[in-house]
Amino acid sequence: MRVVTLTTDFGLNDWFVGTMKGVILGINARIPIVDITHQVPPGDVRAGAFALLASYSYFPKHTVHVAVVDPGVGSARAAIAIETANYFFVGPDNGVLSLALAEEKVRHIHRLENPKYFCESISRTFHGRDVFASVAGYLSRKTPLRHFGPAQEDLVRTTIPASKRSSAQVAGEIIYIDHFGNAITNLRQTDSRLRPGEIGRLTLPNERRRIPIAQFYQEVETGKPVAVLGSTGFLEIAINGGNAARTFRLKIGSRVILHRSSAE
Amino acid sequence: MRVVTLTTDFGLNDWFVGTMKGVILGINARIPIVDITHQVPPGDVRAGAFALLASYSYFPKHTVHVAVVDPGVGSARAAIAIETANYFFVGPDNGVLSLALAEEKVRHIHRLENPKYFCESISRTFHGRDVFASVAGYLSRKTPLRHFGPAQEDLVRTTIPASKRSSAQVAGEIIYIDHFGNAITNLRQTDSRLRPGEIGRLTLPNERRRIPIAQFYQEVETGKPVAVLGSTGFLEIAINGGNAARTFRLKIGSRVILHRSSAE
Amino acid sequence: MRVVTLTTDFGLNDWFVGTMKGVILGINARIPIVDITHQVPPGDVRAGAFALLASYSYFPKHTVHVAVVDPGVGSARAAIAIETANYFFVGPDNGVLSLALAEEKVRHIHRLENPKYFCESISRTFHGRDVFASVAGYLSRKTPLRHFGPAQEDLVRTTIPASKRSSAQVAGEIIYIDHFGNAITNLRQTDSRLRPGEIGRLTLPNERRRIPIAQFYQEVETGKPVAVLGSTGFLEIAINGGNAARTFRLKIGSRVILHRSSAE
Numbered sequence: 130m131r132v133v134t135l136t137t138d139f140g141l142n143d144w145f146v147g148t149m150k151g152v153i154l155g156i157n158a159r160i161p162i163v164d165i166t167h168q169v170p171p172g173d174v175r176a177g178a179f180a181l182l183a184s185y186s187y188f189p190k191h192t193v194h195v196a197v198v199d200p201g202v203g204s205a206r207a208a209i210a211i212e213t214a215n216y217f218f219v220g221p222d223n224g225v226l227s228l229a230l231a232e233e234k235v236r237h238i239h240r241l242e243n244p245k246y247f248c249e250s251i252s253r254t255f256h257g258r259d260v261f262a263s264v265a266g267y268l269s270r271k272t273p274l275r276h277f278g279p280a281q282e283d284l285v286r287t288t289i290p291a292s293k294r295s296s297a298q299v300a301g302e303i304i305y306i307d308h309f310g311n312a313i314t315n316l317r318q319t320d321s322r323l324r325p326g327e328i329g330r331l332t333l334p335n336e337r338r339r340i341p342i343a344q345f346y347q348e349v350e351t352g353k354p355v356a357v358l359g360s361t362g363f364l365e366i367a368i369n370g371g372n373a374a375r376t377f378r379l380k381i382g383s384r385v386i387l388h389r390s391s392a393e
Numbered sequence: 394m395r396v397v398t399l400t401t402d403f404g405l406n407d408w409f410v411g412t413m414k415g416v417i418l419g420i421n422a423r424i425p426i427v428d429i430t431h432q433v434p435p436g437d438v439r440a441g442a443f444a445l446l447a448s449y450s451y452f453p454k455h456t457v458h459v460a461v462v463d464p465g466v467g468s469a470r471a472a473i474a475i476e477t478a479n480y481f482f483v484g485p486d487n488g489v490l491s492l493a494l495a496e497e498k499v500r501h502i503h504r505l506e507n508p509k510y511f512c513e514s515i516s517r518t519f520h521g522r523d524v525f526a527s528v529a530g531y532l533s534r535k536t537p538l539r540h541f542g543p544a545q546e547d548l549v550r551t552t553i554p555a556s557k558r559s560s561a562q563v564a565g566e567i568i569y570i571d572h573f574g575n576a577i578t579n580l581r582q583t584d585s586r587l588r589p590g591e592i593g594r595l596t597l598p599n600e601r602r603r604i605p606i607a608q609f610y611q612e613v614e615t616g617k618p619v620a621v622l623g624s625t626g627f628l629e630i631a632i633n634g635g636n637a638a639r640t641f642r643l644k645i646g647s648r649v650i651l652h653r654s655s656a657e
Numbered sequence: 658m659r660v661v662t663l664t665t666d667f668g669l670n671d672w673f674v675g676t677m678k679g680v681i682l683g684i685n686a687r688i689p690i691v692d693i694t695h696q697v698p699p700g701d702v703r704a705g706a707f708a709l710l711a712s713y714s715y716f717p718k719h720t721v722h723v724a725v726v727d728p729g730v731g732s733a734r735a736a737i738a739i740e741t742a743n744y745f746f747v748g749p750d751n752g753v754l755s756l757a758l759a760e761e762k763v764r765h766i767h768r769l770e771n772p773k774y775f776c777e778s779i780s781r782t783f784h785g786r787d788v789f790a791s792v793a794g795y796l797s798r799k800t801p802l803r804h805f806g807p808a809q810e811d812l813v814r815t816t817i818p819a820s821k822r823s824s825a826q827v828a829g830e831i832i833y834i835d836h837f838g839n840a841i842t843n844l845r846q847t848d849s850r851l852r853p854g855e856i857g858r859l860t861l862p863n864e865r866r867r868i869p870i871a872q873f874y875q876e877v878e879t880g881k882p883v884a885v886l887g888s889t890g891f892l893e894i895a896i897n898g899g900n901a902a903r904t905f906r907l908k909i910g911s912r913v914i915l916h917r918s919s920a921e
Contacts, residue, residue, distance in 0.1 A: 132682055134675065140572030141405065141669065144448035147398065147429035151451035154396055154425060158453060161682060162427075163690075165675035171573055172634060184672035187679035187776075187786065189686060200634060203609025248451075253609040255624035258451065308668030309699055345731025345781040360783035370700060370728060404836030405669065408712035411662065411693035415715035418660055418689060422717060426691075435837055436898060464898060467873025512715075517873040519888035522715065 131269045132188055133162045136181050136196040136225075137257060138169040145255070149195075149262035152248060156266025163188075172200040174225050175287050179305050182228040183361045185216060193268045194229070195261050196220040203253035208241035208260050209284060210274050219265050221256070224287030231286075242278030289315050292387075299387040303379050304363070310372030312379040316364040316387050331356045331366065332386045336377050340366060395533045396452055397426045400445050400460040400489075401521060402433040409519070413459075413526035416512060420530025427452075436464040438489050439551050443569050446492040447625045449480060457532045458493070459525050460484040467517035472505035472524050473548060474538050483529050485520070488551030495550075506542030553579050556651075563651040567643050568627070574636030576643040580628040580651050595620045595630065596650045600641050604630060659797045660716055661690045664709050664724040664753075665785060666697040673783070677723075677790035680776060684794025691716075700728040702752050703815050707833050710756040711889045713744060721796045722757070723789050724748040731781035736769035736788050737812060738802050747793050749784070752815030759814075770806030817843050820915075827915040831907050832891070838900030840907040844892040844915050859884045859894060860914045864905050868894060 133153055139145035146167050153162060165184050169177040177198035185194050199206075199221040207222040213233035218226045219241075241260055244251070246267050248259040264277060292301040292315050305313040314331075331340040340354045342364070349355040351370040354377070359365035364387070366373045373379065397417055403409035410431050417426060429448050433441040441462035449458050463470075463485040471486040477497035482490045483505075505524055508515070510531050512523040528541060556565040556579050569577040578595075595604040604618045606628070613619040615634040618641075623629035628651070630637045637643065661681055667673035678690050693712050697705040705726035713722050727734075727749040735750040741761035746754045747769075769788055772779070774795050776787040792805060820829040820843050833841040842859075857870040868882045870892070877883040879898040882905075887893035894901045894913070901907065 132679075132686070134679070136672075136675075142430060142432040143571045144400075144429050144444045145572070147400075147427055148448045148451040150427045151396075151398070151448065151453070151456070154427070155451070155453040158396070158425070161686070163675055163678045163682070165672050166670060168670040171636075180672045184676045184679065187676040187683070189679070189683040192679070201611050204611040252622075252624035254621055254629075258624065307671045308673070347729050347732040357782055358780075360780035360786065365782075372699075406694060406696040407835045408664075408693050408708045409836070411664075411691055412712045412715040414691045415660075415662070415712065415717070415720070418691070419715070419717040422660070422689070435900075465875050468875040516886075516888035518885055518893075522888065 131160060132192040133160055133265050133269055134165050134185070134188060134192060134194045135162065135167070136165040136169065136177055136184075136194070136198075137167045138171045138173065138177060138198045139167050139257065141167055145257065148258050152258055152262040153266040153269070156263065157269045160266070160269045169198050172198065174198050174200075174223055176305065177225045178228040178287050179289075181226065182232070185229045186232070188216070190215050191217070193217040193219060193265050195265045196225045197257040197261050198225045199223065199256065202256050207281070208256060209281070210239050210241060210264055210268065210277055211235060211284070212237045212274050217268050219261050219268065222285050224285045227284060227286040228289065230284065237274050238281050238284055239274040240278040240281055243276060246272070246277055292316055297389065299389075301364075301385050301387060303366075303381055303383040303385065306374045306379065306381065309367070310374040310376075311359065312366040312374045312377075312383070313359060313361060314364045314366065314385050316385070317362055318358055318364075330388050331364070332388065333366075333377055333379075334384050334386060338377065346370075395424060396456045397424055397529050397533055398429050398449070398452060398456060398458045399426065399431070400429040400433065400441055400448075400458070400462075401431045402435045402437065402441060402462045403431050403521065405431055409521065412522050416522055416526040417530040417533070420527065421533045424530070424533045433462050436462065438462050438464075438487055440569065441489045442492040442551050443553075445490065446496070449493045450496070452480070454479050455481070457481040457483060457529050458490075459529045460489045461521040461525050462489045463487065463520065466520050471545070472520060473545070474503050474505060474528055474532065474541055475499060475548070476501045476538050481532050483525050483532065486549050488549045491548060491550040492553065494548065501538050502545050502548055503538040504542040504545055507540060510536070510541055556580055561653065563653075565628075565649050565651060567630075567645055567647040567649065570638045570643065570645065573631070574638040574640075575623065576630040576638045576641075576647070577623060577625060578628045578630065578649050580649070581626055582622055582628075594652050595628070596652065597630075597641055597643070598648050598650060602641065610634075659688060660720040661688055661793050661797055662693050662713070662716060662720060662722045663690065663695070664693040664697065664705055664712075664722070664726075665695045666699050666701065666705060666726045667695050667785065669695055673785065676786050680786055680790040681794040681797070684791065685797045688794070688797045697726050700726065702726050702728075704833065705753045706756040706815050707817075709754065710760070713757045714760070716744070718743050719745070721745040721747060721793050722754075723793045724753045725785040725789050726753045727751065727784065730784050735809070736784060737809070738767050738769060738792055738796065738805055739763060739812070740765045740802050745796050747789050747796065750813050752813045755812060755814040756817065758812065765802050766809050766812055767802040768806040768809055771804060774800070774805055820844055825917065827917070829892075829913050829915060831894075831909055831911040831913065834902045834907065834909065837895070838902040838904075839887065840894045840902045840905075840911070841887060841889060842892045842894065842913050844913070845890055846886055846892075858916050859892070860916065861894075861905055861907070862912050862914060866905065874898075
């Protein structure tokens with residue numbers, strides 16, 4: 130059995146996500162459908178791409194991942210389906226799939242152009258329902274990608290900003306702020322050259338703050354800041370029992386500096 | 394296999410929706426349950442009715458649609474189940490089912506009065522769990538409607554306000570504002586007498602704003618307003634990449650005027 | 658077939674809940690997963706415990722209830738799985754499971770220490786995914802509790818504050834405020850010694866307000882306050898068609914006094 134996941138900026142106030150599921154179940158009544166999130170900030174393709182990157186690999190093989198953050202809906206932007214060694218991906222060709230795909234061995238990319246696999250009447254404003262959900266339903270029933278439309282070679286890419294190393298430090302930035310106010314940086318374990326438990330610290334240039342690197346939140350006292358290697362594989366800034374983004378006024382793009390242990 | 398959908402104003406902060414699903418799964422362990430939305434504004438029967446109207450027909454035949462926006466819970470208002478040519482509907486008889494039913498061929502309407510099909514102990518404040526979820530579970534197992542209680546002839550209706558035509562224009566109003574700030578009007582394609590792509594425009598009397606009618610959001614520049622025939626079949630006012638309701642201070646009931654092409 | 662439920666403070670903005678479901682479906686592809694709520698206030702163990710208490714018993718026998726409100730994640734706090742006469746429970750041993758368990762006949766409590774039943778790589782910040790979801794997946798496949806780790810005798814408890822009786826009244830407090838602004842007290846039917854329909858009233862010491870006890874919201878006029886025996890079995894303060902918590906500035910811990918009928 131395959132699984133379908135949904136990652137969108139459709140929110141939960143309206144009927145958008147529910148109708149996508151109705152379309153999928155109309156094509157494959159037995160498929161489990163899992164919401165990753167529908168609270169991607171409206172039109173924020175990179176945030177949607179990051180949510181998909183952080184989650185897709187925890188699903189069983191052959192899961193069909195649908196991501197729809199699609200400010201260009203109805204315009205000439207392509208709609209695509211992709212098969213990798215492990216998964217299927219469906220969405221607009223605007224970068225929303227690309228962070229996950231950078232980690233995967235891509236086998237086929239096909240454009241979605243065959244209306245046979247779409248809803249009967251196709252709105253120009255809701256391809257999430259009329260194109261992407263419908264194609265996901267067919268993919269979950271093992272329809273081959275080539276039935277949907279012609280192959281293409283590559284896809285539009287979005288990227289995580291690169292960190293910058295100098296001899297004693299690495300300059301990074303905040304790329305995501307989560308529900309708890311934890312601020313995820315673009316610094317990976319490998320950037321830090323730190324082994325778990327090794328001493329190091331982060332500083333926030335605008336706050337003159339030194340933040341110790343630790344293994345879990347409660348290694349520091351309640352109310353104190355701490356940087357931990359988060360569950361996504363990136364260093365994140367937290368406050369034990371608090372909200373780091375609010376306290377330090379961190380935003381997407383806020384700068385951080387990682388000082389390695391040798392620079393203590 | 395049947396599907397059950399849920400449309401409520403119960404929100405997502407508490408356990409209300411989860412317990413409804415527990416009751417349903419206790420009666421039919423294999424039924425897929427889909428959330429349409431639980432963020433209907435508290436007690437707003439017409440908004441709930443509109444969410445159901447906008448979504449119900451995208452589900453497979455025989456889906457059991459449950460809608461609970463029920464400010465009169467526990468009072469003398471009736472609880473009903475309805476069978477149409479295509480679907481089943483369950484909820485309070487207060488209008489929340491009526492916009493969808495206006496599009497359907499109604500076969501049977503029965504009152505929910507037989508406690509055999511309710512939870513063992515029935516709260517006076519949570520019929521969503523103790524009456525409607527339970528009956529939906531039995532409906533998904535094909536229990537005939539007549540088992541639930543006596544037939545009735547009609548149901549309480551709510552309506553979408555009518556638009557008003559004069560020779561060169563149609564006067565309408567905003568009936569729903571979605572997550573993106575798109576403001577859905579009560580003007581349908583047929584009201585406009587416009588074919589897709591034909592020239593026309595909307596004006597907002599309070600804003601002295603002319604809004605071109607187009608086919609999709611990106612037909613206008615980023616930040617510019619546009620009216621499109623939305624995925625619900627109604628004209629909606631959007632800003633490409635922005636929030637029209639906030640920018641133009643549109644609310645439910647705000648007036649709009651549609652000028653047909655001949656009036657340009 | 659078993660069911661898995663999830664109660665967390667992970668919110669719905671990120672990918673946290675979705676990845677938990679991915680892990681569970683990777684272990685048991687056919688298990689229905691139901692969200693109780695993911696909007697428990699961050700780190701509020703007692704609120705999470707109350708949501709679980711209010712919902713768990715509405716699920717079919719053998720349901721696996723997972724509750725993760727876990728400010729001590731990664732620290733020395735134990736992770737546990739519990740088997741009762743009717744259900745399974747999984748979560749951190751910090752009290753979040755304890756209100757539900759106080760109502761259940763506990764059979765076995767085991768610590769989760771066997772990494773064979775965890776995700777391959779275990780984050781120190783997201784045991785919801787790497788430990789609890791994984792163990793829930795195995796429990797749903799009927800893996801016996803003793804495989805997960807050693808038995809323990811008891812668990813960490815949180816409690817609902819006790820009400821205090823004097824001859825003519827019972828002093829209580831607000832323990833939960835729901836989506837509608839209904840303020841749930843710690844006063845049960847048995848505290849009131851009231852039969853449904855019997856006359857009584859609540860007062861709010863800070864507001865000099867007398868609130869009649871009734872059976873359902875619409876027993877009072879729109880805009881008027883009313884206390885009803887809510888669907889959780891506790892007396893709750895509501896305003897018919899309004900928001901009692903906002904109107905009366907009620908918070909968790911706000912005091913209420915129940916005057917029995919004999920004290921009228």
